[in-house]
Amino acid sequence: xxxxxxYVIEKSLSIDNLFVFIMLFTYFNVNSKYQHKILFxxxxxxxxxxxxxxxxxxxxISKFHWIIYVFGxxxxxxxxxxxxxxxxxxxxxxxxxxxxFKKFFPVxxxxxxxxxxxxxxxxxxxxxLFIVLLIVEFTDLIFxxxxxPAVLAITNDTFVIFTSNVFAILGLRALYxxxxxxxxxxxxLKYGLSVILVFVGVKMTIVGFYKIPTIYSLMVISSILLISxxxxxxxxxxxxxxxx
Numbered sequence: 001x002x003x004x005x006x007y008v009i010e011k012s013l014s015i016d017n018l019f020v021f022i023m024l025f026t027y028f029n030v031n032s033k034y035q036h037k038i039l040f041x042x043x044x045x046x047x048x049x050x051x052x053x054x055x056x057x058x059x060x061i062s063k064f065h066w067i068i069y070v071f072g073x074x075x076x077x078x079x080x081x082x083x084x085x086x087x088x089x090x091x092x093x094x095x096x097x098x099x100x101f102k103k104f105f106p107v108x109x110x111x112x113x114x115x116x117x118x119x120x121x122x123x124x125x126x127x128x129l130f131i132v133l134l135i136v137e138f139t140d141l142i143f144x145x146x147x148x149p150a151v152l153a154i155t156n157d158t159f160v161i162f163t164s165n166v167f168a169i170l171g172l173r174a175l176y177x178x179x180x181x182x183x184x185x186x187x188x189l190k191y192g193l194s195v196i197l198v199f200v201g202v203k204m205t206i207v208g209f210y211k212i213p214t215i216y217s218l219m220v221i222s223s224i225l226l227i228s229x230x231x232x233x234x235x236x237x238x239x240x241x242x243x244x
Contacts, residue, residue, distance in 0.1 A: 192228025
C-alpha cells in the first residue's frame with residue numbers, strides 16, 4: 001500500500017513535467033525522432049538526482065524529526081501557490097543554468113541532427129538539443145523538491161521511496177508520447193495536483209498528533225486525480241464547434 005500510494009503521488013506530480021516537455025520541444029521545434037533521445041538522458045539524470053534527494057531526505061528526517069514539519073509547510077505553500085500560478089511561456093535564456101553554461105561554452109543557433117555537441121571550425125559547440133536537456137534536468141530538480149517530501153509523508157522506507165520514484169520516472173517517457181496530444185484538455189488537473197500537495201503537507205504537519213492511515217491517503221489522492229480529470233472532460237476549457 002505504501003509503494004502504491006508513493007507511486008501514485010510521484011506519477012501524478014510528474015504530469016507537470018509533461019507540460020514542460022511539450023512547451024520545450026515546441027519552443028525549440030525539436031523533431032519527434034530526437035525527443036526520445038533527450039527524454040532518455042533526461043530520465044537517467046533524474047534517477048541519479050532523485051536517489052541523492054531521497055537518501056538525504058530520509059537521513060535528515062531520521063536525525064532531525066522536526067524537519068518533517070518544515071517539509072509539510074513547504075508542500076502546503078507550494079500547493080497554494082500552484083493554484084494561483086499562471087502558466088508562462090518558456091524563456092530558456094532566463095534560465096540560470098543555461099545562462100551559466102553559455103558563459104563557459106558556445107552554443108549553435110541551429111540543431112545539428114541528434115547531436116548534443118558538434119565541432120565547427122576546430123571549436124566545439126553545444127547544440128540547442130543540449131540546452132533542452134539542461135532545462136529538462138533543471139526542471140526535474142525543481143519538481144523533486146516538491147515530490148520527494150510528498151513521498152516522505154507516506155513512508156520513511158528508503159527502498160519503497162526510491163523504487164516508487166524509479167517506476168514513476170521510467171514510465172514518464174512512454175506517458176509523454178501517449179498523452180502529449182491531450183494534456184491540454186486536462187485543465188483542472190493543475191488544481192487537483194495543488195490539492196494533493198496541500199493534503200500531503202497537512203498530513204506531514206499533523207503527524208505528531210494523528211497519523212492518517214496510508215490506505216486513506218491512497219483513496220484521497222486517487223479520488224482527487226479522478227475528480228480533476230472528470231471535471232476537465234465534463235467542463236472543457238474551450239468548446240470546439242464543428243461546422244458540418
